[in-house]
Amino acid sequence: MxxxxxxxxxxxxxxxxxxxxxxxxxxxxxxVPADMYAPYARAAAMVHEPGTLLAAKNISEVTHPKVGTYCLKVSDPDIDDLQNAAILATANNGGASVTVRTAGYGVTGCPRGTDIISVTSVYSDNHQPVDVTFTVAVL
Structure with missing residues (x-):
């Protein structure tokens, strides 16, 4: 038994x-993304390769419409001057570079809007689109 x-x-x-x-x-x-400690940035985010928002400050969502393209939505309505803001983006690996576009200068797949940041990433050597983990900050 x-x-x-x-x-x-x-x-x-x-x-x-x-x-x-x-x-x-x-x-x-x-x-849910972690709160991002970025005391001198008005908005900031760390985005993982597949478009997952890992940590954020005043960024509410990320879409990933195609390889190497990410669309970030700024959630703070007081940040209404993205076209004139200093926006920095850094790839978190050594083999890629990232480019930032804002507002009316969206990229294919990202909506145009005053609250949208478009980030594109490419391989540094051949400039082909690549998914990367990156950090972005709006100063």
Whole structure:
């Protein structure tokens, strides 16, 4: 009898462990971005290659319409002068470069608007589009 209780206890423990791990693993894909510490930036974001917003300050969403193209929406209505703002973007790897466009200067796939930042990324050596992790800041 103790043998069946041990077997049953093991089965319950394995089942509980499996059920507990599913939300943890599934939650990482839809996780809310962390607050980005950027005290001197009006808006900032770290974006992962597939278009996932990892951390943000006054950036509400990112779309990724095609390889090497990202569209970031600025969520703070007080930031209404993107065309005249200093916007910096840096690829977080050494093999790519990024370019930033704003407002009426959107790129194909990104909506035009005064609250949109378009970021494109290419390989540094052959200028072909590439997905990269990058950081952007609106000063």
């Amino acid at each position: 103790s043998h069946s209780i041990t077997r049953r206890s093991r089965a319950i423990a394995v089942t509980v462990a499996a059920l507990v791990s599913v939300p943890v693993l599934a939650g990482t894909a839809n996780a």
